[in-house]
Amino acid sequence: MAGWDERYCRAPVLKTLIDPVDGVPRAVEGRHWVLPMIALCLAVSFSGLAFAWRLDASAQVLSKLEMSGELTKSSEREIGEEIDQAHRVALVGGAAKGIFLMPLALLFTALALKVAAWLLGKKLLFSQAFTIAAVAFLPIAVFHLLFGLVALKQAVVTVAMAKELVPSSLSFLAPPGAMKVARGLSQLDFFNLWSAMLLGLGLAAGTRLSRPRGLGLGLLLYAMLSAVQVGLPGLVGQGGPS
Numbered sequence: 518m519a520g521w522d523e524r525y526c527r528a529p530v531l532k533t534l535i536d537p538v539d540g541v542p543r544a545v546e547g548r549h550w551v552l553p554m555i556a557l558c559l560a561v562s563f564s565g566l567a568f569a570w571r572l573d574a575s576a577q578v579l580s581k582l583e584m585s586g587e588l589t590k591s592s593e594r595e596i597g598e599e600i601d602q603a604h605r606v607a608l609v610g611g612a613a614k615g616i617f618l619m620p621l622a623l624l625f626t627a628l629a630l631k632v633a634a635w636l637l638g639k640k641l642l643f644s645q646a647f648t649i650a651a652v653a654f655l656p657i658a659v660f661h662l663l664f665g666l667v668a669l670k671q672a673v674v675t676v677a678m679a680k681e682l683v684p685s686s687l688s689f690l691a692p693p694g695a696m697k698v699a700r701g702l703s704q705l706d707f708f709n710l711w712s713a714m715l716l717g718l719g720l721a722a723g724t725r726l727s728r729p730r731g732l733g734l735g736l737l738l739y740a741m742l743s744a745v746q747v748g749l750p751g752l753v754g755q756g757g758p759s
Contacts, residue, residue: 542722548644553651557658558615564661565611567668574603626650639724649719656711704743713739
């Protein structure tokens with residue numbers, strides 16, 4: 518039993534997902550952010566590459582050419598080249614999202630956590646904040662791993678199918694055409710709420726808050742982010758979705 522426990526503790530990524538109450542504080546105290554960050558970057562890159570590999574970009578390219586008035590002027594060869602180009606861009610973009618965007622997302626999240634701790638009058642080292650961010654993003658890594666596997670199972674995917682491959686929110690309950698309701702329900706997402714709970718446990722460990730207060734703070738921060746995500750499209754302009 519002791520041997521199993523020792524091996525178990527050497528896998529901080531698995532520990533934080535299976536036993537977060539014990540695993541998250543250990544990760545924060547030990548500054549174990551490297552493996553969670555690598556897992557996140559690899560999962561997101563895999564997800565993007567898998568989706569791009571199965572992507573049928575023809576509908577998107579034809580719609581773009583039609584809107585620009587170039588469809589009738591383009592030959593079949595030129596349209597084929599446009600589709601091939603769109604496919605290559607999707608592959609590069611899928612890989613870049615994990616390699617470049619995810620580390621930046623972790624950095625900005627860590628900075629936001631530092632500000633939140635400062636507002637609470639609590640001390641939080643940046644290395645702890647970055648570890649909390651990396652650990653909190655692990656459920657997102659799980660989602661992208663599942664998303665990539667499901668995408669590879671499809672003969673072909675389209676951009677419109679992206680939100681339907683791994684349904685994890687309550688957005689399907691929204692009435693047809695109710696975009697604001699759909700955006701609100703989409704925030705009730707299993708993986709995002711899982712992340713918010715891990716973030717709350719991490720904050721409790723890093724700032725010495727009680728676990729209930731840490732969990733409450735994590736959910737509050739997620740609720741604030743969700744409110745921005747729901748309301749921002751309606752603030753962009755009258756022509757946007759309502």
